[in-house]
Amino acid sequence: MQADLLLENAVTRIEGPLLFARREARVGLNSAVEVLAGAGAPRLGRVAALDETSMVIEVLESTSGLALRGTRIRLHPEPLLFGVGPHLLGRVFDSVGRPLDGGPPVAARSRRRIEGLAINPAWRALPRDFIETGIATIDVMNSLVRGQKLPLFSAGGLPHDRLAAEIAQRARLRGTQGEESFAVVFAGIGVPHDTAEQFRLAMESSGALGHTAMFLNLADEPGMQRLLAPRYALTAAEYLAFEEGRHVLVILTDMTNYCEALREVSASHGEIPGRKGYPGYMYSDLASLYERAGCIRGRPGTLTQLPILTMPGDDIGHPIPDLTGYITEGQIVLDRELDRRGIYPPVRVLPSLSRLMDAGIGEGFTDPDHPALAHQLFAAYARALRVRVLASVMGEQGLPESDRKFLAFGERFERQFVHQANARTLEESLEAGWNVLQGLPHGELTRLSNAQIGRHLGAEAHA
């Protein structure tokens, strides 16, 4: 292995985050670089391109204060690595894995590439373990399974942070209570200080802080590092999951800040912008984060992701939610109108989806009638919303009898099923689902078999 090399006075040009330097030593593409200037802490960077005499270094922190003269470059022979070890949990780090909590650095058991390596699809195991989150709209209608990546599509002012913290505290396999080794990795990407603190307090109050590792890139820190925080966090999570065999839940918030940083960096490289100025490779770049979730055959641990993003302008067609939705295995969409009406959690169920749900629910997993119930709730609520539009035009009295029943169902569904004051067990959530279906004409419940209707809804009440 080559030793680290120190170059002095090699920098020839500085443009935004890019440092152009003479290549006075052997170095490979993507090698890690430390830029040293004056007495400040070294700034991390990587070799982005190189030819025979020069190289381009992308500085992953602010370049402010750097001068052509006096700036030294330390070259590492390897790409950016993160030394991970058993004592990651209970700690708080900055976006590049340096302790923020005053504790000692983590004793590294292995040094892993922060970019990770793609998981071989032939080695993946199909995620099947149902996770109970305590939230009816998720557990019954958009079930989360271990190894899944399920983002929260939210918007400014909605309670996504509270929801994520609740899921992190409660998420468990059914029938087990904490005897398995679980862990939470929290990556705050450009988040305000109080958001990070709230999450820390929430985990502390539930006694789970000892199982939590936090990587913080706060809102006032350089945008470049927003790109690093999730990579360091996921590197730690992969180690915890696939080497230590833990069930890791990774919360990435806020992915919108990440994408903004990506756009900023792309622009500073002079790249041709794609949709809304975001780089054309944003899909691949996001995939390199999201695809790090999963289960591996023959390894006990799992890595589940719960990324949070705030949809700019509440627009689900914006490139950030759009590309995310194409990569992740579904999405949970939060809604401003429900929030205003005091419904918590304000989950808009129709555009929400969990793609891996069918592998983890039903006979042998949850309840045999769970899939049919979920489908019936979706179909009935879709109809209720259509009728609501009609009612707003013609008035409720102008509607046929059966439509009025669906209108009432819509209200019940939102108030008694979506809204919940406390966590529910899956059984309670399923029961709430069957309860709100009561009162609909049985003939219209086409997603349920007669047997299912008989088992859960009983005889039809005739008015």
Next chain:
Amino acid sequence: MSEARITWVGGPVLKACATGPFSIFEALAVGERRLLGEVIQLRGDELVAQVYEDTTGLEPGVTVVGLERPLSVTLGPNLLGGIFDGLLRPLSRATDYQIQPGAAERSVARHRLEFAVRNGDVLSAGAVFARTVAPRPQSLLVPPWASGRVEALVEPGEHRDDETLLVLVDDAGHRHELTMQHDWPVRRSRPVRERLGVNAPMITGQRILDTLFPVARGGRAALPGGFGTGKTVLQEALAKWCDADVIVYVGCGERGNEMAEVLDEFPQLEDPRSGRPLAERTVIIANTSNMPVAAREASIYTAITVAEYFRDQGLNVALMADSTSRWAEALREVSGRLGELPGEAGYPAYLSSRLAEFYERAARVTSLAGAEGSVTIIGAISPPSGDFSEPVTLHTKRYVRCFWALDRQRAQARFYPAIHPLQSYGSDVQELADWWKRSGNPDWLVQRQRVLELLEAQAHLERMARIVGRDALPAQQQVRLLCADLVNEGFLRQSSFSKVDRFCSPARQVAMLSVLLHFADRADAAVAAGVPPARLAALPMLRQLQRLGEEFSEDDLLRLRQLPRQIDYEFDQLQTVASHAG
């Protein structure tokens, strides 16, 4: 072999100074790890190449070796049942759960085979010279460039896949040594004797496709839809149940867990026609979204080349490409790095011609050796924010015969498959009517037309109903709405997760459609005779008709065909009551 030295490297693109001749699109081995690359530009001594793997650690001075052939894949009996990366390197043999860049050691497989030829026989290009025995018989082909008289022939029995099995000597005296496998450049279509016209549909087992928008064998279909509209579930359903002999499934820039699902499920499912595990007729090419982007661009060509190879064995092949948008984006990304002028939405100007080249490789053909085979392409499209006016969808539309548009509203109500019947089309309907006639349903064309008219009327009437209320529509129109709902619920909706209904044979499709249209006839007549529409909506059998697919399995066809009598009975009752009341 020519060599070159790297002078510049950035991302997946490198420039190198050549000391020998290179040709455009020549495959390259880069550095000690022999990363696979491809020449994309030549300027004097300088060549520009894209590398299909992670370039971390490359530096100027590293050697690049020309492989003296275009980017090629090895075709042979090791493909069926396997999972491969975008360059057709086996993924299942890897020993690490993470993908390590660089060429892996080639491992050798053995197959037991029987020869179809004898010493002295004269073989043409593409002829079958032997067949493997187990687990599934496969033909071994003379490569398209070779022909001649068989000279040396090894004994039948078990052989290594890289061993010379026979030697052909052609008229010019050239010797061709044949093994079980041969290489073929992925960007060139394999030659055929003749392209044939439409003769039969590829039966998918999905009612909305087979009955309303059928795709022909050797046809091309596009499946566009925003995220969450069920593209992948539908592609997988087609891969499981369509009546092709071989399925090539390419996950191009898609999710790793989806590949895991296919790998998990297919070995357990049984091919309804052969009774063998579905995995045995399937080749999976997985280039997930986090695998190198240049290989994503190649994976589509790799897949179609594999499909053509099986077609040349006289088989009907279906290629499922999920998703062609990711492929187009890979084109865009590589084009951007080369500094090419962007066209629409940043895509290179040659996007349209690349799409055309790809879809043109679908066909029903007579192979060089005279066998009849076909490749049918079903390409998923992932348009940004579900908007079908974006370049990939628009250009694809020009080259496909079937357009199966997925609709977000249907998907959100969990109405699957969420294909919108009014935005979709199939262009080979007239030609395929003959097939339905031969298969015992001469009325298919008429029935199909009636369903489409009913659905068209529904869209129109619902707009009216939104203004005046459903009850205010004339009785005749209320009944049309009722029947349209019934066709949607009872016929078009079909769950891929239902054991009973995930596959629907043409016979059951015909029976179901006849039942529902019979109901529509009787309903029209009843309303004309003065029965109020509300009475029809309250008919007890309606619920059974709405759940027709679930309630009548493939084994219940007889019972299903009896249903019109029950419909008659209930209507007769209704009209008797009505006339007494009147």
